[in-house]
Amino acid sequence: MTTLLLIEQVLNGLQSGIMLFLMAAGLTLIFGVMGLINLAHGSLYMIGAFAAAAVAAATGSFLLALFASLVAAAAAGVVIELAVIRRLYDRDHLDQVLATFALILILSEGTRWLFGSFPLYLDVPSVLAGPVTLPGGIAYPAYRLVIILVGLAVAAGLFLLIGRTRIGIQIRAGEADREMIAALGVNISALYTLVFALGAALAGLAGALVGAIQSVQVGMGEPVLILAFVVIVIGGIGSIKGALVGALLVGLTDTLGGVLLPLALGGIMDASSATSIGSAIASMLIYVLMAVVLIFRPTGLYGTA
C-alpha cells in the first residue's frame, strides 16, 4: 500500500463523509428542533435525484438540474410538512415512525408510477468527467473533488445560518423552548415548515450530486438513511457540528476499513479468504464505531442530554 493510494482513499472517505453530512444535517436539524423522527428523509433524497435526472434529460444542463433538485425537494418538503408532519409533532416517536414509514411507501410507489422501475440516466457534466492531477501526482476524479468543495461550502453556510442570523437564533431558541418563542411572537409553525424545507433541500441536493455518479432509482434513499441515522447518533442528536464530525468519521471508517482490513488479514491467511472475511468485517465497522462512541458518550460526541 503506497502513500499515494492511502491519500486517495482518505479523499474518498472525506467525499463520502461530506455527502452523508448533507443527509444527516437535515435529519438532525429536524430531530433537534422539532423532535421529529423523519424516516422519509431518504425519499426526499430520491426526489432530488429524480428531479435532477428529469431536468438534465430535458435541458441538458447540470446546473439547472441541481437547482431543480433543490426546488423539488424543498417543495416536496413543504407539502409533506403541511399535509402530514404538522400533525405529528405532539405524537410520540412510534407514531412518527409509523407515519413517516408510510410516507416512504407512498413516495416510492409515486416515483415508480411517474418514472417507471428502471434506473434513470444522469451523468456528470462533461467538464468534470475526467480526473484531475493533484499535487503529489494523485489522479483524482474532478467531480468527487467538486462534491467535497460543495459539501464544505454548504456546511459553512449552515454554520453561518444557525450561528449568525436572526432565523438561526429563532431555530436554536425553538429547540430550547418552543412555547417561549411562540409567546415572543415568532410564528413557530412557519419556522417549522422552513426548517423542514431546508432539511429536505439539503437531502435533495445530496441525491442529485450522488445520483450523477451512482444510479438514480426508486429506493435509493433507504441505505443512505440508515447511515445518516448512524451519523446523527454518533454526532449527537440536534448538533450540526456533531453531524459534520460524525459524517466524516463514518465516511473515513467505512472507506479505509474496507481497504485496510483485507490487507491486514492477508498477512495471516490466504488472499481469497482474507478478502472475503475482511470485507465482511469491514461492513460492520461503522456499527462498531457507533457502539464504542455510545459507551463513552451516551448522548453522542456533541449531544446534550
Next chain:
Amino acid sequence: MTFKQLLAATCVVAFGAGAQADGVKVGMITTLSGGGAGLGIDVRDGFLLAVKGNDDIEVVIEDDQRKPDIAVQLADKMIQSEKVDVMTGIIWSNLAMAVVPAATAQGKFYLSPNAGPSALAGKGCHQNYFNVSWQNDAFSEAAGTALSGEAGKVFLMAPNYPAGQDIMAGFKRTYQGEIAAEVYTKLGQTDYAAEIAQMRASDADQIYFFLPGGMGISFMKQYAGSGVDKPVSGPAFSFDQGILGAIGDAAVGAKNTAHWSKDLDVPGNAEFVAAFQEEFGRLPSIYAAQGYDTGLLLASAAAKADVDDADAFRAALKEADFQSVRGKFSFAANHHPVQDIYLREVIKEGDLVTNRIVGTAATDHSDPYGADCNL
C-alpha cells in the same frame, strides 16, 4: 403492505380469472422494489408474457424487496394460505438459499428463473428443484476460457454473497493466467471510489467484475470518470439491457458472457423480442428471457401432466419440451441447464446502447457441481 396485497390480488384477477380447479397455481416471489427491482420486473414480465392467455396457469405475485426475511415470510404464506403448487421468481442467491430448500422439502416444485447457487446444484440438489437459468459459475467459467491468453493479469471484483463468490470461483476455475487482486464489496454498495483506487494502483491489465443491477450502473459511471483505462469485462449481469441505458457510453466495448442475446439467431427469439417490446415498450434483458423460458417450461409440463401427480409432472419438467429463446436447452442430471454460452460486446446502435454476439464462449456447458448431486 396493503398496497402490495392489492397489487397481487389484481394480478390474480387479471391472469387467473379463467383458471380451472385442476390448473397449476404458481407463487412468484421476486424483487419488485428497491435496488434490484429492474431484474425482478423483467423476470415477472417475461414469465407473464409466456403464460399469457393460458387458462391452466394462475399466478400470484409478491415483492420480496431483496430481503431474505421477507422472502421467507412470503414463501410460508404462499405455501400455507395460497396453496400454490409451483414456486418461482427469486432473483438473488441469498434469498434462494433461504426459501428453496424449505419449499422443496414441503413437496412444492421450484423453478428458478435466475439464482443458481452452487449449494443447490451439488449436494443440496433436490428432485423438485429445476434451474431454468444457469448455475452461478457458468457465465464466468465461459468468460475465463474466452479471456485466457489475452487478458493478462486480471483484477476481480464482486459483492460478498453466495453468487459473488460462485461467480469468481467460476472464473478462477477456467482462467489460464494471473489474478492480480480479488476484492469483495458489500451487496448493494453504491460507491466504488475505494475499489477504483485499488484498481488504479494495481498492476492488473484487465478488470473482471460482477455487479448486477444498480451496483453495476454506479460502478461503471464512477469507473468512466476515474481515468483508469484498463479494459473491463464480466458476466452479462454487469452489462445487461436493463442497466445499459443508465450506464450510457461508458459501457461501450465491454465484453460479457451470456446464454442469450436479443440478436441470437434461433427459432422464436425474434418473435419473443418483438412481442416483449410490443407488450412492455422496452427491449427484453436476459432476465426477461429467463422469465419467458420459465413460463414456457411450466406451460409445457402443465399441458402434459397434472401437477397433483408429482412424479408425472416432474418427468414432464425434466423433458424440457419447449422452444427456448436461447436455442437448445436441456437439463443435466442435477436439473441444471446444459446450454451454449456466447461472448457479447456492448455496442451503440444509433442512440441505443445494447449487446451483440461476437462469438461462442462455451458449447453444451453444464456445471461442475452436478457430480456431487445424487439425483
